[in-house]
Amino acid sequence: MTALWAQVFRRDVAMLLTGGRRGGAGLPVLFFLAVAMLYPFAVGPDAALLARSGGGIVWVAALLAAILPLDRLVEPDLDAGFFDQWAIRGLSEEWIMASRIGSHWLTFAVPLMAAALPASALLGLSGEQVRVVMLGLLAGTPGLAALGVMVAGITAGLRGGAALSGLLIVPLAIPLLIFGAGSLSSGGEGGIALTGAVSLVLLAIAPFAAGAAVRAARD
Amino acid sequence: MAAALSIPSDPPAQPGPMAYANAALEARDLACRRGERLLFAKLSLRLKHGDALHLAGPNGVGKSSLIRILAGLSRPFAGTVERTGDIALLDERLALDTHLPLGRALGFWARCDGLDDEAAARIAERVGIDGLLDVPVRYLSTGQRRRAALARMAGRGAAIWMLDEPLNGLDAASTAMVEVLIAEHCGAGGIALVASHQPIRLPGMARLSIPDYAA
Numbered sequence: 001m002t003a004l005w006a007q008v009f010r011r012d013v014a015m016l017l018t019g020g021r022r023g024g025a026g027l028p029v030l031f032f033l034a035v036a037m038l039y040p041f042a043v044g045p046d047a048a049l050l051a052r053s054g055g056g057i058v059w060v061a062a063l064l065a066a067i068l069p070l071d072r073l074v075e076p077d078l079d080a081g082f083f084d085q086w087a088i089r090g091l092s093e094e095w096i097m098a099s100r101i102g103s104h105w106l107t108f109a110v111p112l113m114a115a116a117l118p119a120s121a122l123l124g125l126s127g128e129q130v131r132v133v134m135l136g137l138l139a140g141t142p143g144l145a146a147l148g149v150m151v152a153g154i155t156a157g158l159r160g161g162a163a164l165s166g167l168l169i170v171p172l173a174i175p176l177l178i179f180g181a182g183s184l185s186s187g188g189e190g191g192i193a194l195t196g197a198v199s200l201v202l203l204a205i206a207p208f209a210a211g212a213a214v215r216a217a218r219d
Numbered sequence: 220m221a222a223a224l225s226i227p228s229d230p231p232a233q234p235g236p237m238a239y240a241n242a243a244l245e246a247r248d249l250a251c252r253r254g255e256r257l258l259f260a261k262l263s264l265r266l267k268h269g270d271a272l273h274l275a276g277p278n279g280v281g282k283s284s285l286i287r288i289l290a291g292l293s294r295p296f297a298g299t300v301e302r303t304g305d306i307a308l309l310d311e312r313l314a315l316d317t318h319l320p321l322g323r324a325l326g327f328w329a330r331c332d333g334l335d336d337e338a339a340a341r342i343a344e345r346v347g348i349d350g351l352l353d354v355p356v357r358y359l360s361t362g363q364r365r366r367a368a369l370a371r372m373a374g375r376g377a378a379i380w381m382l383d384e385p386l387n388g389l390d391a392a393s394t395a396m397v398e399v400l401i402a403e404h405c406g407a408g409g410i411a412l413v414a415s416h417q418p419i420r421l422p423g424m425a426r427l428s429i430p431d432y433a434a
Contacts, residue, residue, distance in 0.1 A: 007331045015316065081312030084292055088306045089331065219293050 004091055005099060012103035019072060025107040028065040029115045035061035036119035047124050054123030055133050055184035058116055062137065063173050066144050069108055070169065071162035073100060073152035074214065083214055093211030101142075101149045101206060108148075109141035132188050139192050140180040143199030146206035147172055153210030157217040239408040242268045242304035242378035244289065249298035250434070251284045257296070257434035258284060264427060266412070268378075271405045271421050274414040276429040282414035283310065285429065286383050289412065304378030304410070309385055313368050315356050321367055322352030325374070334374045346370045346396065361388035373400065380404055380411045386419065 018024045039057050040050055077083060086096055116137055120130045151169045155161035175198045183191025243266065250260040258281035266272055274282045287293045290306050315324040322343075329339045343349040346366040351359065359367060365388050372380065380401065386394050401411045402421055413419055 003333075004331050007327065011316075011327055018318075079312070080317075081310065081314040084290075084308065084310070084312070085314045085328070087292060088290055088308050 001090065004086075004089060005095055008086065008091065008096060009099040009103060012099050013106055015077075016069070016072070016103050016107040023068075023072075025069075025111055028068040028108060029111045031068055032061045032065040032112055033115050033119055033122075035064065036122050040122065040124075050124045051126060051129070054120065054125045055129050056181045057123060058119055058125075058133050059136070059140075059177055059181040061119070062112055062116070062141070063144070063170070063177060065112060066108065066148055066173070067166040067169060069104070070148055070152045070155075070165040073104060073149055074210070075152065075156040075161060078156050078214060078217065084218070093214050094207045097149055097153060097207040097210040097214075100210075101146050101203065104149055105142055105145035109137070109145055112141065113137050129184060132184055132192070135188070135192050136180040136183050136195055139196035139199055140176045141199075143176050143195070143202040144173060146199070146202040147176075150202070150206040150210045150213075153213040156214065239268050239304060239378035239410070242408065242410050243302070244304075244379055244410055244412070245301045246289060247299050249285070249288060249300070250296040251281050251288060252296040253281070253284065259429055259432040260297070260434040262298070262429070262432040266410045268408040268410065269405050271401060271411040271413065271424040273419055273421070273424050273426045274412065274429060275416070275426055277416060280429045280433065282416075282429060283383050286310070286381050286412065286414050290381055302379065305375070306379045306381060307372045307375035307377035308381050308383075309368055309372040310383040311387070313356070313364055314371065315367060317355070317357040319356060320353050321348065321356050321359065324356050325352075325367065325370055328371050329374055332375050334376065339370075339374060342370050342373050345400065346373070347393065362390060362393060365389055366393060369397065369400070373404075378409050380409060382411065382413045382415075384415055384417075385413060386415055386417050 016025060019027075036057065039054075043049060043053075083093065083096065087093070113134065116133060117130070120133060125133065147169055151165045151172065155165040155168065158164060176195060179191050179194040179198060183195065245265045247263050249262040251258045262285070264272065274285060276282055284293070286308075288295045289300055289302075290308055291300065291302070314328075315321070316327070325339065325343070340349065343352065346369045348363065348366050348370055351363060351367075356364070356367065365385070369385065372382070382401070385397050389397065398420055401413065405411050405421070405423075
């Protein structure tokens with residue numbers, strides 16, 4: 001059982017990294033950097049303005065980048081019959097979704113946080129702001145990954161599921177955005193702690209919600 | 220040395236006679252509803268080790284639904300299913316990573332099922348895909364995909380085989396190969412359940428015509 005789960009997790013990481021034919025882990029990161037690069041072009045090179053609003057832009061870009069991998073988180077494997085094959089091997093959908101949240105975080109959030117450093121430089125953030133942004137992302141991205149898997153599970157198998165999942169994740173991610181980006185103006189700890197708390201709630205419910213959704217889609 | 224002393228917990232790679240002696244599958248008074256329609260009702264079956272059953276009937280009578288119910292993948296509208304033994308499932312979906320070479324795609328399931336390389340190679344040769352292991356799955360033809368799925372299913376080493384239209388897209392030689400494969404599995408004490416609208420030749424195979432249970 002544990003061995004089977006470990007194999008599934010390994011495959012999840014490999015699948016999400018390379019993405020098969022659906023684009024791998026690099027795409028959301030490039031998108032994230034592109035937004036951070038475009039913003040100074042749009043608002044002009046006013047360093048004070050950039051430094052004041054840059055942290056929020058990093059958060060918005062992270063949220064938008066989180067939409068990109070949604071369509072390959074659950075649906076391709078559901079279509080190809082992987083979930084049924086795991087089910088007859090006695091691996092519950094909840095464990096599969098837990099594996100997927102972990103692998104999605106590893107392949108999406110870790111590269112994103114690495115890319116947040118050059119993005120912060122592009123936006124001219126100060127050292128202290130970079131520290132708060134990075135801590136906030138560390139606290140918030142697990143919740144974002146859980147949310148992504150949950151939304152992908154719920155919309156898997158629906159017509160237009162990919163577009164729908166993008167629309168669904170945005171309002172659900174607002175608490176993460178408010179506390180995460182808010183920690184920048186309030187100076188840190190409180191906001192980051194609240195971001196972490198939202199992440200924990202999402203991590204706790206996402207495997208069950210996504211697992212139940214996939215089981216319901218099967219009947 | 221440790222490896223030599225360890226007790227194998229998985230079924231042996233080449234099961235001898237009665238390797239699956241405890242295998243059993245029993246269903247009582249099953250009914251299946253799809254939307255507003257009752258596909259079949261009061262369907263009972265009982266299979267013990269060595270049995271093979273052909274689920275027959277034209278498209279849409281509920282062969283696949285029955286298999287999914289028996290596999291525990293969907294709930295029956297009424298009735299109960301009791302299983303003893305692992306299941307291996309072959310349906311129209313490949314469950315292989317299409318961007319990977321076939322060998323690596325099958326390797327994932329081999330690791331999941333604790334199948335060693337030697338046994339995996341033997342199965343690949345049996346179903347005739349040993350020359351295709353370097354080819355990405357997406358380049359395979361319909362029949363080759365089918366045989367790849369067969370290799371995945373056989374590699375599971377399960378007592379109860381559930382095959383949904385295993386002969387679709389297969390040529391005459393491959394059809395014969397599938398029949399021999401199922402016969403050998405049943406000869407070793409396994410149970411085989413084959414849903415097919417095509418005739419399938421197996422010694423001692425029972426036939427269950429699902430339209431007889433139409434509600």
